[in-house]
Amino acid sequence: MTLRRILFALAVLSVGVLVGFPAIRLLQADPETPSTGPRTPAAPAAVETVQIGADGPPPADPIDVPDLVDLSNQRVIVAREVDRAVVYVEVELGTGYARVQTEAGSGIIISPAGYVLTNAHVVARATEATVILPSEKREYRAEVVGTDPTTDIAVLRLFEVGVAEDEPLPVASLGDSDELQVGETVLAVGSPFRLRNSFTSGIVSALGRGGLNAIQNEFAIEDFIQTDAAINPGNSGGALVNLRGQVVGVVTANASETGFAEGYGFAVPINLARVVAESLIRYGEVRRGYLGVEVFPMSRADAREAGMPDVRGVLVTRVVSGGPAARAGLQPGDVLLEVGGRAVDEPNQFQSRLAMYSPGQEIDLAVWRGGAERSLEATLTDPRDPSLEDWFASTPAAGGPATGPQEEEVSRTEAPDWGVRFRDLARDERRRFEEGAFVESIEPGSAAELDGLPRGTVVVAVENQRVSTAEEARIALARLARMDRPALLRVRRPDGRTAFYDLASPFVD
Structure with a gap:
């Protein structure tokens, strides 16, 4: 027993030595490189320092988180109040149907006299209209007072308001x-x-x-x-x-x-x-004031050319001779910054701001010219102003091109197989689009009209081949017509956006 115990103890000791040696070896200093003092760490490799995130305080001050119950209660209050003045609009469509056809939309009561605000497209085909106040279960026949297709706004008037001792109509509160x-x-x-x-x-x-x-x-x-x-x-x-x-x-x-x-x-x-x-x-109609200008969005290149410190406003590309803008001193190349004290940074904002004014009203204009801001004052006119006749005649609604050079001679040509008339870009258009062929007119019933190519756009490529002039566009389309092939056109719209139009071969039924 004693010998067995001695052999067992020797075996355990041997295993401990064998297992422990590597661990101890790792913890000891290398005998070939004896330590001579504290070791100096190697210098790290040079790296570029990049700032992540903005310095300074947070962009918004901390706020108290609103109580969700309070927020919910506020919505309930708003819904209760607004619900009474928002109505259901149902219209009967014109004749020509086997049975009565109806369409439905919504409206807003804006006057105790029974006037209701809605969309023009809701009542565009109406022969009769019915307005229902769902929360009060009241129903009225209504007539269309007038529509404005340019803003898609219409007004209805309720019949028999106040008859039979009806309660006053609920009227919506209008904000800013x-x-x-x-x-x-x-x-x-x-x-x-x-x-x-x-x-x-x-x-x-x-x-x-x-x-x-x-x-x-x-x-x-x-x-x-x-x-x-x-x-x-x-x-x-x-x-x-x-x-x-x-x-x-x-x-x-x-x-x-x-x-x-x-x-x-x-x-x-x-x-x-x-x-x-x-x-x-x-x-019974919208009487809207006109200024007599055409504008385009501003680009960084435009701002640099005008000497502006930042990109804002809209670029005046045309001023109608003798019109309100010309009489106020506005010039092509001016940058229009404000209309009536409100900033306008896109053509649609300019249109919307101008639409707030009537003929005869005076408006303040802020413009950038010659490296400085200037103030002008214009008196708006109506479409019957003789100075605007040629301008309106050159618009798509009047059957002419959307824009056009007034005193500058440019080359024109036609792609008769496709039903398109092109012209070269005028000087102010080249500043905006650089190159391309302006779509001046579309022949009714042509391949271009059937596939939706709009007038007033600029063709910049035909089948991925760049187009710089009207003649290049004609040649490219003529070649495709001879091959009986469709044409994929890349165009720039007046707002600067790019669109594609796939024109079917003009010889395909």
Whole structure:
């Protein structure tokens, strides 16, 4: 027993030595490089120092987080108050149908006299209209007082208001859309899918949104409030309201491939809608003042050329001779910064701001010229002003080109197989587009018209081949016509955006 215990102890000791040796070896200094004192660490490799994030205090001061119950209660209060003044609009369509056809939308009561604000497209084909106050179960027949296709705004008037001792109509409180801010909470109220007075919630996603072609009119004024509150068919004409219960917009459209809500809804600012409504009620039409200029967006190159410290305003490319702008001293090449004390940084903002004024009104203009700001004053006129006759004659609505050189000779040519008349770019257009062929006119029934090529655009490429002049565009299209091939055109629109048009061969039925 004693020998066995001795052998077992020797075996355990041997294993301990074998296992422990490597660990001890790792902890000992290298015998070949005896330590002579504290070791100096090697210098790190040089690296570039990159700042991540901005210095300084946070961009917004800390705020108290609102009580969710209080916020919910505020929405309930707003919904209760606004609900009474938002109505359901149903219209009967014109004759020619086997049975009565109806369409539905929404509206906003804006006067105790029975005037209702809605969209022009809601009542565009109406032969009869019925307005229902869902919260009060009241129903009225209505007539169309007037429409403004350029802003998609219309006004209805209710019949028999106040008859049979009816209670006074609930009237919406109208806010100031110029005070809206991106990120602000809003509610959309209307009757989507005929679901009367439905509320959805969201925020103001953007302001001054244009270039959507949501309004089908040559002189469309698109200066929309964008929201992610759900907007669906039937919401049109309804209210966009803030958390104070004030109407700040008239719900008009959504951007969607399906036609249903995808988080991109648009409303006409109430300040513009109010001016349009007042004119329709007073005159039965919109009487809008005209300045007699054409403008384009500003680019960085334009700002540098004008000697501006930053990019703002819109570039004046044409001033109608003898018109209000010319009489006020405005010149081509000026940068228009403000209209009536409000900044205008896009052509659609300029249109919308100008649309707030009537003929005969004076407006203050702030312009940049010669390296400095200047102040001008213009008196607006109406379309009957003789000085504007040629200008209106050159617009698409009057059958002419959208813009055109007034005193500058340019080359013109036609692509007869496709039904397009081109011209070279004028001097001011070359500043904007650099090169391309201006689409001056489209022949009715032609391949170009059937496939939607619009006048007033600039063709910059045909089948991926750059086009610099009208003649180059004609040659490229003639070659494709001889080969009986379609033509893919890349064009620049007046707002500067790029679009593509696929024209079928003109010889294909």
